[in-house]
Amino acid sequence: MLSTPTGGRTAFFGKYAQVSHPPSPRLLQALADLLGPKGFSVDADAMAPWLTDWRGKYHGQAAAMLSPVSTDEVAEIVRLCAAEGAAIVPQGGNSGMVGGATPDASGHQLLLSLRRMNRIRSIDAAARTAVAEAGVVLENFHHAALDVGLRFPLTLGGKGSATIGGLVSTNAGGTQVLRHGTMRALVAGIEAVLPEGSIFDGLAPLKKDNRGYDLRHLLCGAEGTLGIVTAACLHLIPANAARQTAWVGLKSPEAALALLRKLDDGVGDALEGFEIVPKSSLDAVLRHIPQTRAPLANPAPWNALIELAGDDEGALAVPLEATLAAALDAGLIDDVALAKNERESEDFWKLRDSISEAERAEGPALQHDVSVPVDLMPRFIADNPARLAAEFPGVRTTSFGHLGDGNIHHHVQPPAGVDGQAWLAQHGAALSRAVYSHVIELGGSISAEHGIGQMKRDILAELDSPARLHALRAVKAGLDPAGLFNPGKLIG
């Protein structure tokens, strides 16, 4: 899929401009002078890896790649670009899921890489906070926290490349959201360069601050369209000494939700993960992924993977086992396997983490990252397949993931026997629209954790409520009236 350039004209979306003209030679020279040879590149080979998203779905061009090393350099870049209305596409680890960091195909946009801003400016073990620059890679940040006996409780598959700035700008999620929240819950302070070139210094970790609109929350999840996040002050927590993992067989998502409520009461804050996996997904994993085995002797229609974390193994195991025993007695669950050691915990998580890979081996499918209120999740999972089947006979749906967050990965496969790719090319857009419409009916979100980027920009504009779209556009128009920051993304 190629982004479409806007062809040199200035189109208006809402009240902000959609710029597209090549940067002048004078601007490029000024940027080269500012950033030096390590910070400025127009070399096609050097830029190439950063002009395609990691899944290879989006391809773009850039007039130059800018790699500043300081917030002051970022601010100066923005001021220079703002002076002639040149568009800037910020990028961190380039591991996003929705093409949010890929420039368009015009070759007019400037790619602003934050990766060289990779210092951890400070760690305060007593206050349990750390200030990290935008380009710090998540895994490195994990290690830095562990070095002082602390943990940064957000992780995801791309931790080896995802950066703090990108994680903040996409309000990243992961498998520990149930307990610790998404990125915005972990951001104590933020530093960003605004579209007119000023530096917003909101790094001080204030627990209470009622000076008007919360810019920290506004910039978190804004996908670089309102400001370029240059650093964040992040909350850390004590490193856990113990965990307990259980694999449970049960009859339905309703039963899983009821179990989740029992765990809320029985183990409280120790509950860190609650994932559901249907039999079909587990079967696919067992079929396609080497060295996997079923945790339960008797397969169940649905499975729940439960993880508790805390200081003390006994303090976790006792209430967990009591809650699960009561659930067994009450007929709420069919069977339980408790991980006896770290290796068995890892084996359980491998089953969950391999679902996407196994599903790919089963053939092409449309993937949807959606959320609804937690209570409505069983209804969505039960009702959606029938709705889709009525309109698209023979499609097969699979739902798995973060039930505790109301966030499900909802995959739809073409009917058996057809050419899958061709069928999806013909029906995919309408099918996704049907999934998203159902989500919206239930008050849900068409993007639970991946964001909007360029992938969901048009469907957001089509399906979101007029009031919400109006407000998003109004905020963008207010803060970036010239449309310089990440045009073509989100609502650009």
Next chain:
Amino acid sequence: MLSTPTGGRTAFFGKYAQVSHPPSPRLLQALADLLGPKGFSVDADAMAPWLTDWRGKYHGQAAAMLSPVSTDEVAEIVRLCAAEGAAIVPQGGNSGMVGGATPDASGHQLLLSLRRMNRIRSIDAAARTAVAEAGVVLENFHHAALDVGLRFPLTLGGKGSATIGGLVSTNAGGTQVLRHGTMRALVAGIEAVLPEGSIFDGLAPLKKDNRGYDLRHLLCGAEGTLGIVTAACLHLIPANAARQTAWVGLKSPEAALALLRKLDDGVGDALEGFEIVPKSSLDAVLRHIPQTRAPLANPAPWNALIELAGDDEGALAVPLEATLAAALDAGLIDDVALAKNERESEDFWKLRDSISEAERAEGPALQHDVSVPVDLMPRFIADNPARLAAEFPGVRTTSFGHLGDGNIHHHVQPPAGVDGQAWLAQHGAALSRAVYSHVIELGGSISAEHGIGQMKRDILAELDSPARLHALRAVKAGLDPAGLFNPGKLIG
């Protein structure tokens, strides 16, 4: 202090209009027709209580008081007013601290009272959420939650009049913020009418939602300048069965902070309150407030009031006593009194809650509600008196309050022997500016929990960073370009 009308002209602050002209007879008639006799009033006596803030510092006039009973009526009011650019001042329980709900003196503004929208639309005990309309009084909401075995963990002195809409719009705090956060942490969803008259329905409690800018967080704390909050979906928690309260004597705010860290480690999430009280404030309470007595035999320079809450008294008492015993052994604290029963807990809290009243009895003082990063709080408390004394010889400062939140109530009394009121009239503004400048140097906030309203509007514009002010004005300009919502407040 009288608000100044802008005298019929349209002044521009930033890029949004500052309107002031009387509403036309046609508009008033349309509003009267829409709302009926219970919802529309121009009666001076009926309006009078709502045209002065509860502390009697701000007085205004209104062209009419509008009291809708539904979100649809609010939306229709806004559309009618927007059509001719009439200004609207939203108001809940009228218990704010900064004049944010008091109209100006022009008599041109329409007072929009949300108090008749007082339904609790639903309580979901399993999901631990409830949807309350803007006009629901906090205390009534507490009772409704307790009726289903749950608790809404935010409370404050004005709970008998403060409303949900006002609490959301001011991002209210209180004494349980340490554990449960300010209002924004408890808001799962929001419904609001936007300045162009559309209804933003964001009530669904989504744990994950990455569809761009977070409007929930944007509206929370916006003081009615961006949208009129009509309802909120709020998180509830299990009602606690037990609490433990301790009064501790110690040498300094540094020691208090060190003790707070020990408690973080020792009792974890059970810690719900951590307030500090200097000897001078305790002495004032014992002097002026009947039926109070010192909790400790030997007075200490500083005191900490500690509260733990949880399911089980023993599970609270054991780690609390162990942590305090270790702190005594280490010389971190001088003395401890543990409340032996509910009455002693209440007695301890009465000492804390009576400080403002006792300080008033000591004579006039300038009060500042400020925050700095928790770690810097001891430094601020230690350094600020000397800074003030250098510029204003003889002034006496008292700092008390929510150390655990980095939020201190910082009171400054005139020098002994002068006419206090006259001295404050002459020096008060400069003195407050000196306090706020110090706060800002430390990265802090000139309003920790009370908001900006009209009281701090000018000092915010004077002292806040240009980048932040620019962003606040840009957001306002984007969402309310005509300046209809609560003009003259925050950054209006």
